[in-house]
Amino acid sequence: MEKSVTAAPRLRASWLRSERYGVTEDEMRPVFTGSVDSGSLLFECGSEVLRGLQTTLANEPISLMITDSDGLVLSRLCHDTDINRSLDRVHLAPGFYFAERNAGTNGLGLALADRAPSLVRAQEHFCTGLRGYTCAAAPVLDPVTGGLAGSVNLTTWSDSSSELLLALAQAAAGNTAALMLARSAGHTARPAPRGEVFRVYADRFDDDAARRLSPGWTAAVSEAIDALGQGRVVAVVGEPGAGKTALASLARRELRARQRVLSARCPAAEDVEAWLELWTPELGKDSTCVIVSGVGGLPAWAAGELARVFTSVRRGPGEGLQPFVLTAQSYDALPEALSPLVDTVVEVPPLRARPDDILPLAEWFARADRRRPVTFTPAAVRALRAYDWPENVKQLRRVVHEAATRAEVIDVHHLPAEVFTDARRPLNRLQALERDEIVRCLTEPGTTVAKAAAQLGMGRATVYRKLAQYGITLPGRG
Numbered sequence: 001m002e003k004s005v006t007a008a009p010r011l012r013a014s015w016l017r018s019e020r021y022g023v024t025e026d027e028m029r030p031v032f033t034g035s036v037d038s039g040s041l042l043f044e045c046g047s048e049v050l051r052g053l054q055t056t057l058a059n060e061p062i063s064l065m066i067t068d069s070d071g072l073v074l075s076r077l078c079h080d081t082d083i084n085r086s087l088d089r090v091h092l093a094p095g096f097y098f099a100e101r102n103a104g105t106n107g108l109g110l111a112l113a114d115r116a117p118s119l120v121r122a123q124e125h126f127c128t129g130l131r132g133y134t135c136a137a138a139p140v141l142d143p144v145t146g147g148l149a150g151s152v153n154l155t156t157w158s159d160s161s162s163e164l165l166l167a168l169a170q171a172a173a174g175n176t177a178a179l180m181l182a183r184s185a186g187h188t189a190r191p192a193p194r195g196e197v198f199r200v201y202a203d204r205f206d207d208d209a210a211r212r213l214s215p216g217w218t219a220a221v222s223e224a225i226d227a228l229g230q231g232r233v234v235a236v237v238g239e240p241g242a243g244k245t246a247l248a249s250l251a252r253r254e255l256r257a258r259q260r261v262l263s264a265r266c267p268a269a270e271d272v273e274a275w276l277e278l279w280t281p282e283l284g285k286d287s288t289c290v291i292v293s294g295v296g297g298l299p300a301w302a303a304g305e306l307a308r309v310f311t312s313v314r315r316g317p318g319e320g321l322q323p324f325v326l327t328a329q330s331y332d333a334l335p336e337a338l339s340p341l342v343d344t345v346v347e348v349p350p351l352r353a354r355p356d357d358i359l360p361l362a363e364w365f366a367r368a369d370r371r372r373p374v375t376f377t378p379a380a381v382r383a384l385r386a387y388d389w390p391e392n393v394k395q396l397r398r399v400v401h402e403a404a405t406r407a408e409v410i411d412v413h414h415l416p417a418e419v420f421t422d423a424r425r426p427l428n429r430l431q432a433l434e435r436d437e438i439v440r441c442l443t444e445p446g447t448t449v450a451k452a453a454a455q456l457g458m459g460r461a462t463v464y465r466k467l468a469q470y471g472i473t474l475p476g477r478g
Contacts, residue, residue, distance in 0.1 A: 010114060011105060011124055013301040017113070018104035018126040028103045028127050030091035036074045042066065042140065042149045043074050045179040049172050050077050050152070061160060063087055064172070065153040066140075067108050071099030074150070083157065090129050092155065103127060107135025108153040114299035115139050115148060116269040117173075119166045122158035134158050136165035138173035139269075143181035146193070146297075152176060193297065195267020195275040199260065200249045200291070213361075214354040217247075220346055224251035227344035228322070231315055235326040235334060238348030241394030244327040247348055248291045255321060259287050266294040272302045280306075283313045283323045291325045296333030303335030310341055351389040351396060358384050358396065365397050366404040374404055377411045386473065387419050412474070413443035422471025435470045438463065442474055 023029060037043060046066035054064055054077050063078035073094050078084050092098055100109035104126025110118040117138040125131050137153040152173040154165050227234050228251055236244040249261050264279045266272075282288055295303065313323050328334050331345050351357065359381055366374035376384070380403075389395055403414040412420075417432075417439035427435060441452040453463045466472070 010110065010116075010118070010301050011120070013304055014100060014105040014110050014113065015126055017100055017300065017304075021101040021104075023101070023104040023126060025104075025126060025128050028090065028129060030102050031097040032091070032095055033072060033097065034095060036072065036094055037068070038074070040068075040074075041180050041183060042068065042176070045183065046140065046150070046152065046172075046176045047075050047077075049175045049179060050075070053168065053172055054079070060156070062154055062156045062165075063092075065092075065108070065155070066150060066176075067098065067112070067153060068150045069112065069148045071097050071102065071109055071112055071151075073098055073153075083155075086132070087155065103130065106130055107137040107155070108151050111137035111139050111151045111153070112148065114269060114301055115141075115297070116299055117166055117170050119162065121162060132158050134160065134162045134165065136162065136169040138166070138169040140173045140176050140180075143177045144184055149177075149180070193265065193267050193294070195265060195271050197262060197264045197275070197279045200245070200263050212356070212359075214356040216349040216354040217243075217357055220348055221247055221251055221254075223344075224248065224346045225254050227346065228252060228325075229255055231317060231320060231322060232343035233310075233314065233322050233324070233326075233341050234344050234346060235328060235331065235342045236346045236348060237328050237330050237333075239329065239350045239392055241392035242348045242350050243393045244348050245291050245293050246393075247346070248325040248327065252289050252321070252325070256287065259289055260285075262288065262290045264290055264292050266292070266297045269299050272299060276302065276305065280309050283309065289321065289323055289325065291327065293327045294329075295326050295335060295338055296328040296330075298335055300335065300337070303337040307337040307341060310338070314341070351392045355385045358389075361393060361396060362400045365400040366410070369401050369404040370408060372408070375409045377409065379412045380410050380415060383412050383415055383419050383474075411443075411445070413440070413445065415443075417472075420472050420474055422473075427470070431470070434466070435472065438466055438470070439472060439474075442472075 043066060050064040050066065058079060061080040061083045063076055063083055065076045066074045068074060073092065073096055076087070076094055087093060098106065098108055100113055103109060105120060106125055107118050107120040110120060119136045121134045122131050133155050134157070135153060135155045137151045139151050140149045141147070142149040152169050154169045156162065156165065224234055224236065224247060234248070236248050238244050245263050252259055252261055262279060262282055264275070267275045279290060282290055298306070310324060315322055326334070326338065326342065331339070334342065359376065362376060362384060363374065399416055399419060402416055403410045406414045417436040420439050421435060438452070438456065441447060441455050442449070449460055449463055453460045456463065
């Protein structure tokens, strides 16, 4: 496109992606699914927010939409019949996918690709059929997981004022996420990614403890060592907190014990540019490896820039170790621009799939905190091994740290209440306080249900009902 010479970098990158997807300026390729998920929390909260916004825009020719993370339009609100008919003709309507690969550069597609608020005016659209509109969109991030839930899209005529359009879209997206959090049954908001860049120092995990780790972990480490030793680009995948960066670092140091290893954790979308400038120069230094964590959360333009940088520093066959390793939750989560660079995928099993790792890891974490060996009673070990660990090793480290600050012989009453609770049952603040008090009373040495009930001011039947309500399982009590 002729305009691409002067357009903003994000728009130029989007046009290039549109061409790569096979979209032409004269023809869009919207896909109709026939139905939408009207029962999702995103749909419920987004629709409620947009209905409120619509009342303030009653006389404006603006169409308000909610889409899912794939660009599927879930709902569309607008009182203006002319713009509704016009949008129907270009298939910007519920049930149609309108991501970049379907409709080229457009507001909602760019917001989803880059995970950033986006305004696409008139001629900035890739397809001529959309150049009669101006579209402002903002991503909606899941407040609990931090993942991309969808987008809010506001579309008006191209000759209408668009000065406030993007601000309205951002406010609606933020209000949708806030409402989702309020209705997510006691979950707390996931902190925004900070984009840390730090040096990973060699773990002083003693050989005896290392030999006690499970075959699931040691096999993954061996697979990574073999692939890295052959000069392959490796992506380490697995659930959040499973130890992806630790595994990549361990494998690199097995090959080069004195190598400098940096970890670059992906930041929020608005901080990506500064984040890239901070660490990408390190890739050109000898004996340095950068582990780029969580690349699935990168905006599309940043993934494209990383692919360019990685291609320029990538080693050829027989030229030594690659200067970078990637991590993501799954291979499918790798951005399209980066996945072709990956030669080998190594999967880290979640902690619940390797219970034999729990005790040696717990002992290591506790000793690191106390600066001396710490003992776990058999009851405490059973409790730790019975738990599902939804946040994996990251959660185990937090739990052990809390217990190790209280005792050098850790028993069940030193462990936090979350270890005895069904992790799939989210609680609000008052419920969590009640659960914690029940667990505290029941885990005190020598306590019976009858004694705990008296201390709590409840009947025994009520205590048993609360145990079932909160999914509490205590060692020795079933």
